[in-house]
Amino acid sequence: MFGYNGKVLFVNLSDGEIESRELSESLYRQFIGGLGLGVRMIYENTEPGVDPLGPDSMLGFSVGPLTGAGLHGARFAIMGKSPMTGGWGDANCGGSFAVSFKNAGYDGVFFKGISHKPVYLFIKDGVAELRDAGHLWGKDVYQTEEAIKQELEGSRVKICSIGPPGEQLAYCAAVMHDQSAAGRSGLAAVMGSKRLKAFVVSGSQKVPVADPERLAQLRKAYLQGVKNVQHPWGQALRDYGTSVFFDALIPPGSTPIKNFAVQGEEAFPDYVLCKADEFMKYRTRRHACLGCAIACKGWLEMKDNKYGPISGTVPEYETITMFGSDCLVSDLEAVVKANDLCNQYGLDTIEVGATVAFAIECYENGLIDDKDTGGIELTWGNADALVAMVEKIAKREGFGDVLADGVKVAADRIGKGSEKYAMHSGGQALPAHDPRGDIGLGWGYCCDATPGRHTADHVKHSHDCKVAFTLSDRLNFPDLDPLDVDANAGIYASCSAVDRVITSAGLCFFAMWTEELPLIEAIVAVTGWDFTLEECLKTGRRIDTLRQAYNIREGVDTTQWKMPKRVAAVPTDGPMKGKKLEFDRMKLKGYQALGWDPETGKPLNATVDEMGLRELVGNL
Amino acid sequence: MKIRVRFLLDFVKIFGRNAMEVKVPPNGKVSDLIDVLFDSDEKRGHIFSEKNYLKGHFLLNGVNILGLDGLHTLLNENDEVVIMPNMSGG
Numbered sequence A: 001m002f003g004y005n006g007k008v009l010f011v012n013l014s015d016g017e018i019e020s021r022e023l024s025e026s027l028y029r030q031f032i033g034g035l036g037l038g039v040r041m042i043y044e045n046t047e048p049g050v051d052p053l054g055p056d057s058m059l060g061f062s063v064g065p066l067t068g069a070g071l072h073g074a075r076f077a078i079m080g081k082s083p084m085t086g087g088w089g090d091a092n093c094g095g096s097f098a099v100s101f102k103n104a105g106y107d108g109v110f111f112k113g114i115s116h117k118p119v120y121l122f123i124k125d126g127v128a129e130l131r132d133a134g135h136l137w138g139k140d141v142y143q144t145e146e147a148i149k150q151e152l153e154g155s156r157v158k159i160c161s162i163g164p165p166g167e168q169l170a171y172c173a174a175v176m177h178d179q180s181a182a183g184r185s186g187l188a189a190v191m192g193s194k195r196l197k198a199f200v201v202s203g204s205q206k207v208p209v210a211d212p213e214r215l216a217q218l219r220k221a222y223l224q225g226v227k228n229v230q231h232p233w234g235q236a237l238r239d240y241g242t243s244v245f246f247d248a249l250i251p252p253g254s255t256p257i258k259n260f261a262v263q264g265e266e267a268f269p270d271y272v273l274c275k276a277d278e279f280m281k282y283r284t285r286r287h288a289c290l291g292c293a294i295a296c297k298g299w300l301e302m303k304d305n306k307y308g309p310i311s312g313t314v315p316e317y318e319t320i321t322m323f324g325s326d327c328l329v330s331d332l333e334a335v336v337k338a339n340d341l342c343n344q345y346g347l348d349t350i351e352v353g354a355t356v357a358f359a360i361e362c363y364e365n366g367l368i369d370d371k372d373t374g375g376i377e378l379t380w381g382n383a384d385a386l387v388a389m390v391e392k393i394a395k396r397e398g399f400g401d402v403l404a405d406g407v408k409v410a411a412d413r414i415g416k417g418s419e420k421y422a423m424h425s426g427g428q429a430l431p432a433h434d435p436r437g438d439i440g441l442g443w444g445y446c447c448d449a450t451p452g453r454h455t456a457d458h459v460k461h462s463h464d465c466k467v468a469f470t471l472s473d474r475l476n477f478p479d480l481d482p483l484d485v486d487a488n489a490g491i492y493a494s495c496s497a498v499d500r501v502i503t504s505a506g507l508c509f510f511a512m513w514t515e516e517l518p519l520i521e522a523i524v525a526v527t528g529w530d531f532t533l534e535e536c537l538k539t540g541r542r543i544d545t546l547r548q549a550y551n552i553r554e555g556v557d558t559t560q561w562k563m564p565k566r567v568a569a570v571p572t573d574g575p576m577k578g579k580k581l582e583f584d585r586m587k588l589k590g591y592q593a594l595g596w597d598p599e600t601g602k603p604l605n606a607t608v609d610e611m612g613l614r615e616l617v618g619n620l
Numbered sequence B: 001m002k003i004r005v006r007f008l009l010d011f012v013k014i015f016g017r018n019a020m021e022v023k024v025p026p027n028g029k030v031s032d033l034i035d036v037l038f039d040s041d042e043k044r045g046h047i048f049s050e051k052n053y054l055k056g057h058f059l060l061n062g063v064n065i066l067g068l069d070g071l072h073t074l075l076n077e078n079d080e081v082v083i084m085p086n087m088s089g090g
């Protein structure tokens, strides 16, 4: 078998047993790797109805065949049952962990059970051991990484870990690696519930590929393509990183402002204070996930930040928006500080930002007061209050304890009708994209098995109604009106399927917009399979279908995952003024295109059979 | 008729300014404005990609033309059009 290690590890944290299992090539071919492999393993190896934070739930980490192929940056996936939605959860993260993980000899690691004391798993070139993490418990992520590097092999080891929020089962927590986060779905709380402080790898065994010469050719052409990328999105990513999307997405109404209440430049003129050029003043260097020519990430130094000197990452677009415009904060230093706090403690900037924006609205409307917040004046645009509240959430202190499990749980705890200010779908806060301004995102929000996600899947439109997408030429997407729900549904299902294969193969989904990504050819070169576009689409659909089948098996009624009323309403002002978006119809048509029953959300029998999933899922 | 055009991001560099006034024929549409502004092959390359994707977002008086009639949206005297790179998601 080429492109894979051919085996995964099962680690039972309750009794410390570590078992290596070989997997068949046909299983890999059906599920590729990454989250595809993860959903296949977790579906089979967990019972329905498990408590996500109990011993019987499973937390997976995995990579794919294109991890380390040098084509685009490699990301690893984490997955399990989400405590936020009660259904399927996954997240992914860049950096350099994925390649070392694969070179350490396994395609996936699946943790079950609960350790009686804090531990971390260390895999070095095929040898896995659980090590004591008692001395690390309670430490933040920066301290944890430092301590592990000191006791192991310095910077050669790659680490993902949780901080105190994950240990304290906060749904807002994130699994962190090198100041990047696998933040969504609440899986850091699952990791904390298992008393798994960190997962550490050191790998030097490169996995053979079927046709190295062909892969080298593809890589050369692709890297050239990235250098000359035509798509403005790709250009902006390369030159600035995602921070520039803030400049670009506020004017068309795609960026949430004031907890999704308003849109457009006029609603928040001070957004200019957080434009990308302002962050670039502090950027010391660009930074890439290992093997990525785009290098959209950056390091910054902000010695004179009023909240104390910061040496860390340039905040991503999601972060700038959720702490910035969504809270009406235009203070760059506060946004950088809030970002750094999240990286230090291990928090999902999206869920935390959304929850603070929600709390501000509750405070402004008198549902909570200074007594609740411990004296923090949660008013719109109050930068100091934002920073103070993020710190409280990180420590689960005072009102931070109320907010630490995300926007949905916070609304449940506060009550008093606060749910109307909670911008979530199915328990997961909406990320930094207002689907009224960025319609393509609305498809994923409505239909994906993980709701409210910016990395789930979307339809990319430009205004001449072409779909900008890696394989769009070969898929013969017609020109169409982005607002025409019926016409777009099939495109959505195809985009989703291809996206699923890109991420399952181990690549970053930003590769989609370079337009030059030779996805199919690279999978052929690495695995030696006669993999085709048709097989790619079917494989992506299989993975999508199994994620949804997992939701159904866990008793989640995904038809009830709705857009918040505010987001579903027709904008009365701003760039999308007067335009009605038919989210219910998107869900109906999206489910039909995916082969799922719009009434129940269940994958249809015909879909289950066509995808070859009957034996695994039985009768849903 | 006179249309005021404001550029954002890449388009500031392309036109060397933040804003300009443009004349389009009476009853002109957004597509006519594009023809006037991007009047050479080189300039057209800035607004349509090699694969013919429109590289711009257009806001007419603050409203996204997506919610109007797209490239067929009619313009009126003294309208303001904002042109910026087409980006979404992330």
Ligand code: SF4
Pocket (backbone or CB within 6 Å): A072, A073, A074, A094, A095, A237, A287, A288, A289, A292, A293, A294, A295, A296, A297, A508, A509, A510, A511
């Ligand atoms: S585009 Fe950015 S996030 Fe994606 S792999 Fe490259 S550096 Fe990492």
